[in-house]
Amino acid sequence: MLIIIKVDILAFGAHPDDVEVGAGGLMAVLAQRGLKVAVVDLTGGEMASNGSPEERNREAQRASEHLGLSWRKCLGIPDGNIHINSENILSMVKILRECRPTLILAPYWDDRHPDHINTSRLVQESHFSAGLRKLLPDMEPYRPPQVWYYFLSKAAEPKFIVDISDVYNNKRSAVLAHETQFGNKAGRVETFLNYGPGSLLDLMESRDRYFGSLIGVLHGEGFTTKGPLALRNPLNLLEVFG
Ligand SMILES: [Zn+2]
Incomplete structure (x- = not known):
């Protein structure tokens, strides 16, 4: 049985490859800097046109090694059927309270795939609910300080x-x-994932190059948030001028 240890960053995805595409670079950067990073896949991706659940599980484990994840868990919500309901929110609240990350990552709230949109919303709901003292009172409440959104098939600035x-x-x-x-x-x-120009792989590589070019490097990953990012020490930002 998977032991959920405390982590610094927890990324949620609807399907086993979502975090890799949208935030795999960030996860690898942070893991290489010694932070503990983990992934929760809401579904096993069993509705995909290719691959059995067993194959997808094995692939997710291999991918985790490339990113340096501390652990990875599949919530087992039916693929293509992610609903914003109290059962799903509670299971995510429990994980947030167990592993108490400083930062959580969610898919951007606009996307071609309804599962990604609903996952985004579920993360928002569970992030709020995890801080409610009277919900699951046997667990210490905890609301992670930061939520960042990564891009899949759609992106914003x-x-x-x-x-x-x-x-x-x-x-x-x-x-x-x-x-x-x-x-x-x-x-x-x-x-859409595996075929031709305009495939998700093409889109990812082009976007990573484009975002990289905007900050003068080879590859970059863009993120957004729903509110302003708090900068408690402005010196932390001076690195960008260095
Ligand atoms: Zn997906």
């Missing part, structure tokens, strides 16, 4: 961009570890 150039091979390897989704072996069904 990012509030900030993280330089992921040094870990780009890790990100790419983590994404490609989901071979049933991004590989194009004979016999695979052609999908």
